[in-house]
Amino acid sequence: MDEVAGEKLRGKHPVEDVLYNRLMDAIVDKYLRPGQHLNEVKLAEKYDVPRSRVRRVLERLRDEDVVVFELHRGAFISRPTVAEAKNVFQVRRHLEELVVSLACARATSKDIAILRDNYLREREAFEALRPNVNRIAAEFHFLIAKIARNEILEQLVGTFIRRCVLVQSVYEKKSGILCLSEEHREMIDAIAAKDSGAAIRMMQHHFDHIVASLELTKERRLEKDVYDFLTE
Numbered sequence: 001m002d003e004v005a006g007e008k009l010r011g012k013h014p015v016e017d018v019l020y021n022r023l024m025d026a027i028v029d030k031y032l033r034p035g036q037h038l039n040e041v042k043l044a045e046k047y048d049v050p051r052s053r054v055r056r057v058l059e060r061l062r063d064e065d066v067v068v069f070e071l072h073r074g075a076f077i078s079r080p081t082v083a084e085a086k087n088v089f090q091v092r093r094h095l096e097e098l099v100v101s102l103a104c105a106r107a108t109s110k111d112i113a114i115l116r117d118n119y120l121r122e123r124e125a126f127e128a129l130r131p132n133v134n135r136i137a138a139e140f141h142f143l144i145a146k147i148a149r150n151e152i153l154e155q156l157v158g159t160f161i162r163r164c165v166l167v168q169s170v171y172e173k174k175s176g177i178l179c180l181s182e183e184h185r186e187m188i189d190a191i192a193a194k195d196s197g198a199a200i201r202m203m204q205h206h207f208d209h210i211v212a213s214l215e216l217t218k219e220r221r222l223e224k225d226v227y228d229f230l231t232e
């Protein structure tokens with residue numbers, strides 16, 4: 001139901017965070033794909049919230065570059081261009097080099113145990129072909145950002161993970177996950193040993209492998225445009 005006309009939205013309602021997190025999870029799980037339409041009316045009905053609140057959540061996603069608004073057509077999941085895709089990975093790579101070096105300096109034995117538990121869950125999800133494997137793999141990157149104990153880095157890593165998933169959805173050569181879990185395990189060992197040189201090198205290799213699994217060409221993006229048109 002819409003709010004009474006003229007009544008102003010006061011502060012942020014908890015349901016906005018719920019909806020925001022649901023949409024973000026759906027992006028990381030690849031349930032929502034680049035180019036997909038987000039219907040404000042249906043979202044408002046499903047979550048039983050005013051459309052004005054749905055709109056605020058969509059605007060928040062737009063500010064993080066994961067949603068775009070098209071005139072008279074509404075909100076869509078972003079479909080990054082080749083240039084955006086390269087820029088996103090370039091920044092994320094350097095960002096996570098910093099993250100992992102700070103994690104090496106600040107990780108406690110409890111942090112290492114949390115990372116190892118995440119690795120085991122990732123392996124298990126991968127072997128069982130569970131749909132949430134991408135989210136667990138992304139959690140590894142969130143966790144090392146938490147261990148770095150810098151909230152700004154944490155927020156930035158979250159934003160970049162989502163944008164990278166969208167890049168992957170458009171440009172991946174074959175469907176799969178962004179991360180190789182064995183590389184996560186090696187990084188955990190380096191963080192536990194407080195060997196930041198090794199951890200940074202591993203992070204660089206990790207991103208080399210991720211980028212190598214993509215076909216960053218305009219042609220690839222056009223192929224996906226055709227696909228989206230057929231399935232919309």
Ligand SMILES: [Zn+2]
Nearest residue numbers: 137179180206
């Ligand atoms: Zn990874």
